[in-house]
Amino acid sequence: xxxxxxxxxxxxxxxxxxxxxxxxxxxVFTVYSYSQAFYLAFVxxxxxxxxxxxxxxxxxxxxxxxxxxxxxxxxxETFIFTLMCxxxxxxxxxxxxxxxxxxxxxxxxxxFIILIPWAIPPTAAGLxxxxxxxxxxWINRFGMMLGIIKEPxxxxxxxxxxxxxxxxxxxxxxxxxxxxxxxxAAHQLIPKDLLDAARVDGASWxxxxxxxTFPYIRNVIxxxxxxEAIVAFTSYDILYTFSGGVWGIITYYAFxxxxxxxxxxxxAALSVIIAIFILIMISIILLIIPPKKIYEYSFVx
Amino acid sequence: MRNQKIINMTRIVxxxxxxxxxxxxxxxPIITCYIGSITPETEIRSEPHKPIWVKGPTFxxxxxxxxxxxxxxxxxxxxxxxEAVRALVFTNVNYxxxxxxxxxxxxxxxxxxxxxxxxxxxxxxxxLRFPGSTGVFTFILxxxxxxxxxxxxxxxxxxxxxxxxxxxxxxLLVHGVITLPFTIWYLTLYYRTIPVEIEESALVDGCSxxxxxxxxxFPTASSGLMAAGLxxxxxxxxxxxxxxFLEEKVEVTxxxxxxxxxxxxxxxxxxxxxxxxxxTFIPVILMLIVLWKKLNITELVGALKM
Numbered sequence: 001x002x003x004x005x006x007x008x009x010x011x012x013x014x015x016x017x018x019x020x021x022x023x024x025x026x027x028v029f030t031v032y033s034y035s036q037a038f039y040l041a042f043v044x045x046x047x048x049x050x051x052x053x054x055x056x057x058x059x060x061x062x063x064x065x066x067x068x069x070x071x072x073x074x075x076x077e078t079f080i081f082t083l084m085c086x087x088x089x090x091x092x093x094x095x096x097x098x099x100x101x102x103x104x105x106x107x108x109x110x111x112f113i114i115l116i117p118w119a120i121p122p123t124a125a126g127l128x129x130x131x132x133x134x135x136x137x138w139i140n141r142f143g144m145m146l147g148i149i150k151e152p153x154x155x156x157x158x159x160x161x162x163x164x165x166x167x168x169x170x171x172x173x174x175x176x177x178x179x180x181x182x183x184x185a186a187h188q189l190i191p192k193d194l195l196d197a198a199r200v201d202g203a204s205w206x207x208x209x210x211x212x213t214f215p216y217i218r219n220v221i222x223x224x225x226x227x228e229a230i231v232a233f234t235s236y237d238i239l240y241t242f243s244g245g246v247w248g249i250i251t252y253y254a255f256x257x258x259x260x261x262x263x264x265x266x267x268a269a270l271s272v273i274i275a276i277f278i279l280i281m282i283s284i285i286l287l288i289i290p291p292k293k294i295y296e297y298s299f300v301x
Numbered sequence: 302m303r304n305q306k307i308i309n310m311t312r313i314v315x316x317x318x319x320x321x322x323x324x325x326x327x328x329x330p331i332i333t334c335y336i337g338s339i340t341p342e343t344e345i346r347s348e349p350h351k352p353i354w355v356k357g358p359t360f361x362x363x364x365x366x367x368x369x370x371x372x373x374x375x376x377x378x379x380x381x382x383x384e385a386v387r388a389l390v391f392t393n394v395n396y397x398x399x400x401x402x403x404x405x406x407x408x409x410x411x412x413x414x415x416x417x418x419x420x421x422x423x424x425x426x427x428x429l430r431f432p433g434s435t436g437v438f439t440f441i442l443x444x445x446x447x448x449x450x451x452x453x454x455x456x457x458x459x460x461x462x463x464x465x466x467x468x469x470x471x472x473l474l475v476h477g478v479i480t481l482p483f484t485i486w487y488l489t490l491y492y493r494t495i496p497v498e499i500e501e502s503a504l505v506d507g508c509s510x511x512x513x514x515x516x517x518x519f520p521t522a523s524s525g526l527m528a529a530g531l532x533x534x535x536x537x538x539x540x541x542x543x544x545x546f547l548e549e550k551v552e553v554t555x556x557x558x559x560x561x562x563x564x565x566x567x568x569x570x571x572x573x574x575x576x577x578x579x580x581t582f583i584p585v586i587l588m589l590i591v592l593w594k595k596l597n598i599t600e601l602v603g604a605l606k607m
Binding site: 132136 | 345347350437448451511582588
């Protein structure tokens with residue numbers, strides 16, 4: 001069947017002229033960058049050995065990074081961190097959204113105040129929480145002042161997994177507002193008369209939550225959870241300042257391989273590994289809302 | 302009825318209790334930064350059971366940050382005994398105001414770019430029908446989902462070959478790419494809330510589609526455009542990753558990069574860190590106040606309907 005080519009209507013011409021600049025801008029940077037990253041993953045690209053740059057070496061970069069001493073621990077820690085972040089932040093976010101959907105005096109102010117940490121740079125969030133947890137930091141200081149603890153606790157001297165839990169507090173401090181606000185918006189989707197009907201029929205608070213609220217916001221919770229998983233999986237800034245730039249999860253090593261150890265090939269291989277995990281999560285998002293729907297809901301009344 | 306009253310009372314007590322915990326959790330770390338920035342270094346470093354502000358708070362660190370660029374002489378910290386090791390931190394702290402300004406320039410540029418390009422693009426998606434709209438829109442939205450670390454290596458190579466590493470321009474361009482998808486999405490939602498009738502009458506009166514956008518829709522949407530601009534301002538202001546590999550010189554450093562620099566010194570200088578952090582918060586909190594008035598939560602709901 002021949003492809004039908006028809007003249008564009010004036011409306012379509014204008015629309016294309018308006019959309020194309022942004023499209024090309026984003027397209028050039030992302031698609032070119034992604035394909036370059038993919039290409040670099042298969043060639044030798046050590047800045048300290050300029051004569052061998054660009055030599056095709058197949059999967060060697062992948063084999064190297066997977067065999068590297070840090071890789072196994074990092075993957076393990078990354079998954080632990082991602083899992084903890086997602087579960088804790090989303091469940092607390094649900095709680096906060098339920099609380100802040102209640103009507104009480106001063107709710108607007110509370111909503112605004114809890115949003116403040118979200119606006120603060122993640123770098124700052126990581127550093128603040130490290131300074132809080134120091135031996136002479138504010139948690140120890142106030143704890144001893146109030147007599148809760150007798151001896152200062154060495155939070156930052158604990159093992160890596162404990163450190164990740166502390167880093168999680170910083171991540172939570174930064175991300176909880178966003179999650180809560182999105183879930184609060186989701187609560188507005190529930191038809192008011194449905195809740196009223198349930199109340200009149202004598203359903204308890206827990207039952208209303210379980211049978212009326214939850215089914216309506218289930219999809220949003222799933223989306224927010226996946227979004228949080230992506231954010232945690234690629235968390236870089238918070239962990240960087242929290243650890244003082246010495247350790248981190250997988251993104252830290254992708255950056256260190258490239259810009260500290262000058263091996264862009266390895267960095268690209270790690271990026272591809274990260275991208276594969278992220279793509280899996282994105283495809284889950286697309287299963288929950290298909291692309292057609294994303295567009296429709298942003299477009300049609 | 303008395304029973305009902307007790308239930309109401311407990312409800313209110315529980316709500317306020319949890320709200321208080323939340324507010325404390327959100328604000329306590331920020332308040333400690335302001336306390337720390339006016340505490341002498343020796344007293345921050347003292348054992349936690351010792352009191353602070355024995356001789357009262359000090360504004361030495363703020364004086365240093367604001368005074369040093371203008372030639373005021375500060376060679377020693379009166380509250381410290383060991384000086385030599387801090388030379389590096391001290392020379393870089395001279396640039397704090399410059400660094401704040403750099404962050405502002407980049408973020409304002411990104412905001413402008415977003416409002417201009419995002420405003421135009423989102424309008425086309427909302428009001429005009431054209432072939433391939435679904436595909437392009439989905440592509441733009443999803444391009445944001447892959448993490449920035451993947452762009453890092455190739456983007457460095459591009460900037461290196463163009464010779465624009467160590468300039469604010471390279472940072473501005475890449476921040477534009479990572480903020481635009483969100484702006485476009487937010488503004489498509491926003492344009493939907495504006496009644497279409499005025500533009501239709503403009504079209505009937507003989508405006509072209511672009512004129513209808515420029516003369517009618519763009520001015521009417523100013524509130525949403527401002528929110529989008531502020532939002533992208535904050536995203537740009539907060540970014541560390543791109544600044545970290547693009548900007549090596551202290552003259553073109555941005556705030557998150559400077560915080561990262563301070564935090565990675567082997568010899569930490571607490572009071573200076575607290576002072577820099579405290580200065581960092583001021584613009585974002587001001588932005589947030591404006592944004593909070595512009596951004597209506599219920600507006601976001603449309604996106605979540607499914």
